[in-house]
Amino acid sequence: MQNGFQLNPTFSFTLLGTLAIYLWSQPPRWAWIWLLPVAAILRIACWKMTGGFGTYFGAEWISWGTFLGLASLMVVAVEAIRTPKKQREVFTRTFYAGAVFPLLAMVVGYSIPLNLWLRPKTYDAFLLGFDRSLGFQPSFWLGRVVFGSHRIWGWTTVIYYALPFSGALLYASHRIRLRQPVAVLWLLLSFIIVGFAQYGVYPAVGPVHAFPALYPWKENLAAQIALQPVVVGADPRNCMPSLHLGAALLVWWNSRIWPVWGRICAGLFFLGTVFSTLALGEHYLIDLVVAFPYALAFQAAWTTAVPLGSPRRITPVVAGFGMTAAWYLLLRYAIPGFLSSAVLSWVSIVATVWWASSMKRNLDAAAQVVAISEPTQATEATISF
Numbered sequence: 116m117q118n119g120f121q122l123n124p125t126f127s128f129t130l131l132g133t134l135a136i137y138l139w140s141q142p143p144r145w146a147w148i149w150l151l152p153v154a155a156i157l158r159i160a161c162w163k164m165t166g167g168f169g170t171y172f173g174a175e176w177i178s179w180g181t182f183l184g185l186a187s188l189m190v191v192a193v194e195a196i197r198t199p200k201k202q203r204e205v206f207t208r209t210f211y212a213g214a215v216f217p218l219l220a221m222v223v224g225y226s227i228p229l230n231l232w233l234r235p236k237t238y239d240a241f242l243l244g245f246d247r248s249l250g251f252q253p254s255f256w257l258g259r260v261v262f263g264s265h266r267i268w269g270w271t272t273v274i275y276y277a278l279p280f281s282g283a284l285l286y287a288s289h290r291i292r293l294r295q296p297v298a299v300l301w302l303l304l305s306f307i308i309v310g311f312a313q314y315g316v317y318p319a320v321g322p323v324h325a326f327p328a329l330y331p332w333k334e335n336l337a338a339q340i341a342l343q344p345v346v347v348g349a350d351p352r353n354c355m356p357s358l359h360l361g362a363a364l365l366v367w368w369n370s371r372i373w374p375v376w377g378r379i380c381a382g383l384f385f386l387g388t389v390f391s392t393l394a395l396g397e398h399y400l401i402d403l404v405v406a407f408p409y410a411l412a413f414q415a416a417w418t419t420a421v422p423l424g425s426p427r428r429i430t431p432v433v434a435g436f437g438m439t440a441a442w443y444l445l446l447r448y449a450i451p452g453f454l455s456s457a458v459l460s461w462v463s464i465v466a467t468v469w470w471a472s473s474m475k476r477n478l479d480a481a482a483q484v485v486a487i488s489e490p491t492q493a494t495e496a497t498i499s500f
Contacts, residue, residue, distance in 0.1 A: 120165035120166065120167065120168075120169075121168070121169035121170065121171065121174070122161075122168045122169050122174070122177075122178045122181050124169065124171055124173070124174070124177050124178075124272075124276040125220075125276045125278070125279060126181065126217070126220055126279075127177050127178055127179075127180035127181045127184075127276075128177070128180055128276050128277050128278070128279045128280040129180075129184070129216050129217050129220050129279035129280070129283070130180050130181045130182075130183070130184025130185060130217055131179075131180030131181075131183060131184055131280050131283075132184070132216055132279050132280045132282065132283020132284065132287075133184035133185075133187055133188060133213040133214070133216065133217060133283065134180070134183045134184050134186075134187045134213075135280065135283050135284055135287050136209070136212050136213045136283055136286065136287040136290075137187040137188075137190075137191055137209060137213050138187075138287075139287035139288065139290075139291060140205075140209045140212075140291070142190070142191070142194070146190050146191075146194070149186075149190050149193075150183070150186050150187060150190050151186075153186040153189055153190065154179070154182040154183045154185070154186035155182070157181075157182040157185055157186060158178070158179070158182040161181075161182070171272065172268070172269030172270075172272050172273065173269065173272075173273055177273070177276065180280075184213070184217070187213060188210060188213055188214060191206055191209050191210045191213065192210055194206045195207050195210060212286070212287075212290060215300070215304070216279060216282065216283055216286075219304060219307060219308070220279070222308075223307060223308065223311040226311045226312065226314070227311075227351045227352075227353070229315075230314050230315045230318065230351070230352045231349055231351075231352070233315050234315050234318035234352055235346060236318070236344035236345060236346050236347075237318040237319050237320055237325060237344065237345060237347050237352060238317055238318060238319050238344060238355070238446070238447060239319045239320060239321070239322065239325035239326070239345055239347065239354075239399075240325075240340050240341060240342055240343060240344070240345050241342060241446050241447060241450050242319055242354070242355065242399040242401055242402060242446060243322060243325075243326070243337055243340055243399065244340070244342050244450040244453075244454060245399070245401045245446055245450055245453055245460065246399050246400050246401060247337060247338060247454065248450070248453040248454045248456075248457055248459075248460040249400070249457060249460050249461060249464075250457050251334075252322075252334050252337055253393050253399075253400040254321075254322050254330070254331070254393045254394070254396055254398065254399055254400065255322070255329075255330060255331045255334040255337070256331075256334075257331075257390060257393045257394035258322075258323070258330060258331025258393075258394055258395070258396050259331045259332065260394060261331075261394040261395065262331055268395075271390065271391045271394055271395060272391070272395065274384070274387040274388065274390070274391040275359070275388070275391040275392065275395055275397070277384075278359055278362055278363060278388065281362075281363065281366045281381070281384055282303055282362055282365075282366060284366075285299055285303075285365075285366045285369055285370065286299050286300055286303065288372060288373065289369070289372070292372065295419070295420075296418060296419070296420035296482045297369055297414070297417055297418050297419065297420070297482075298417040298419050299369060299417075301417050302365060302369075302413055302414065302416075302417040303362070303365065305413060305416070305417070306358070306361065306362065306365065306410070306413045307358060307362070309413075310356075310358040310361070310409075311353070311358070314351075314352050314353050314354075314355075315352065316443060317355040317443050317446070317447070318352035318354075318355075319352060319354035319355045319399075319402065320347050320350040320351065320352060320353075320354055321350075321354050321396050321397040321398050321399070322396045322399065323395065323396025323397060324347060324348065324350040324396070324397075325345060325347050326340065330396050331396060342450055342451070354397070354398055354399070354402050355402040355405065355443075355446075356402050356403075356405035356406040356409045356439065356442075357392060357398050357402045357403050357405070357406040358406070359388060359392050359397070359398070360385075360388055360389060360392055360398070360403045360406045361406035361407075361409055361410040362410075363384060363385045363388035364385060364406060364407065364410045365410055365413070365414060366381055366384070366385070367381045367382055367384070367385040368410075368414060368475060369414075370382075371479075389403060400464075401442075401446065401464070404442075404464050404467050404468060405439060405442045405446075405467070407467060407468050407471035407472070408434070408435040408436075408438035408439050408442075408467060408470070408471050409435060409436075409439045410435075410471075411431050411434075411435040411471045411474055411475055412431065412432050412433075412434075412435025412436045412439070413435075414431070414475060414478065415428050415429075415430075415431035415432045415435065415474075415478055416428075416432050418478055418482055420482040421478065421481045421482050425481065427477055427478060427480075427481040428478065428481070430474070431474040431475075431477075431478055434474070435471070435474075438467065438470075438471075442467075445463075
């Protein structure tokens with residue numbers, strides 16, 4: 116392979132989401148006549164210039180997402196150009212909708228070098244210590260399952276890569292509805308942008324990067340890691356809280372407009388994300404837990420069906436961010452206390468997940484009451500595309 120070139124699998128799934136957004140807009144049949152050949156031409160050109168698409172599991176078929184997404188943007192751009200000006204707005208909005216997530220991925224990528232420079236040391240030892248207080252290391256246990264089988268490991272990576280596609284599906288299904296209880300696009304954009312911006316607050320990279328000599332086979336040596344900041348390599352400090360799980364949680368929470376089978380798929384994808392983030396060593400159990408109150412705060416902030424001044428909307432926003440901040444402090448200064456009592460650690464985890472889930476149910480109930488009592492009331496403004 117020429118120069119070790121690789122098409123980023125996560126970005127390929129992001130562009131596959133662009134295709135999904137385009138198809139959800141019900142394009143004319145003739146678009147398929149151009150979309151597939153254009154994608155094939157782009158793929159062939161890439162192969163000719165680079166010699167391949169990557170060495171990761173599934174690269175040959177995952178990489179198709181890149182070319183299908185780019186082709187859909189090219190086709191819809193042509194549609195917008197050749198359509199009379201008065202009717203062009205629909206295609207223009209579809210183009211913007213399809214381009215927003217790839218552009219977001221490129222923008223947030225610029226924050227990674229900044230965090231590397233600002234935070235050369237990470238707090239992985241503290242997260243490792245908390246997970247040890249549970250009586251075992253969940254990521255090490257699941258990691259031994261995955262790394263013991265190439266096929267299991269491969270499909271686990273696919274689940275991990277596929278998150279952007281699920282977010283695009285959620286947005287595609289919501290953008291065609293006239294009345295939305297949640298401003299899904301603003302929800303996803305703000306969740307990701309703020310999340311990446313704050314990763315320097317509690318920098319962590321995951322056990323596979325912070326402790327490669329231990330993970331996943333030497334769990335017994337994890338107890339010897341001192342509770343102090345550690346120097347790690349140039350790996351993204353994108354572990355705490357887990358935006359990966361938080362985004363999958365938001366997809367699951369907001370899949371209520373989908374049919375039953377769709378909601379089941381969203382739930383299974385959420386569980387698969389829990390497994391993949393831990394088993395691949397990219398996260399610790401506790402940073403997945405902290406993702407619950409963090410996601411809740413954004414969910415409440417963009418549940419526009421509930422009046423902005425309502426306590427059922429304001430309370431989870433404030434409490435969600437407050438609980439997230441409390442966990443930051445506890446996981447930096449209170450690890451010895453958790454190590455002294457597994458019961459305390461487990462109760463804290465269960466209480467956090469239960470509280471966030473309960474607040475989400477109350478928020479949904481409030482949105483449902485508003486929808487029934489004021490069916491014609493306009494919601495707060497959402498982004499035009």
